[in-house]
Amino acid sequence: MTREISESHPLIRLFRGMTESTFMTELGIGDPRLVGYVANLLARFVPSQTIWRIRDGQGRRLTEVTAMVAEAESTSDAAHRRDCHRHVGDFTLFWTGVYPEALSGFQAIDSADHLINYQLQGKKSYYLASTLDDDQGAVLRRLSDQFELCAFGLSRVRREWEKFATESMGDSMPRGFVA
Template structure:
């Protein structure tokens, strides 16, 4: 199934605008490389299948950070360099997405005694920072994006999580009936 969203799709423009505004205005951090990467991440994960796009050797989707970390280690031991890099990038992307947009989900894993959940003991921020840092260590020739971008994402992971929190707030606000009425009055 093709999950690509065209460059000029309204969803891509919406996420781009919200991300740029959140990072530049709310955080005072107008780094275009980061906002472009994060907004593209939002577009990619708009299709739920992309959250579990990494597969194990048997072709099963890996759904938890623990499973992804295990797969990254397996790839490292078997010298599957490109896949190891891809898995670590996905860990960074997944943890950033979940920590920034769905912190209540992470809180539920930790606080509702869901010790049967594989990610019960995983610190998503630490796992994401570490994985982006690992991706940054790979040679530039292995990647579409420069290693410096992933080092920036690793170093500023918490700031990126906060920026996504502002994006979430804006998305929630857009769903509010009062906001919609005011927008209709102002724009029509």
């Protein structure tokens, strides 16, 4: 079971501050709901089991975007469909923005995701989730419309946390590592 990180946790405050600053100063995005969603996405994916939380009908963990989309499309449960599409949007945004160097592994020649364009699928999945979600529909639609800009913003947030980690921990920390 996945455990949520408390709103008062220092990591959430760090991600929120870096995301707000980066999105406002570098991208000119001052939408608190969008920025908050992206900051919370980073915090939600800290426990790695959250990244892989979508399961098929037999309870097996789905690790490929194509399988996650198939799960969304095969269910008659609208809430599960929305959750799967939202997760595909989150998953593709996270990897495209934060760790694009990992995409070549996800899209290896022997992977079902070999021909998937993560940006296009993320945009589509956020759009589909927005049509099924009354509460977060507007922010999910905005993520669909501005997927590339948000992915770029996440790459800038990563740069900031790496700079912060280097300044806080010294040069002994490996690149890409978050304390």
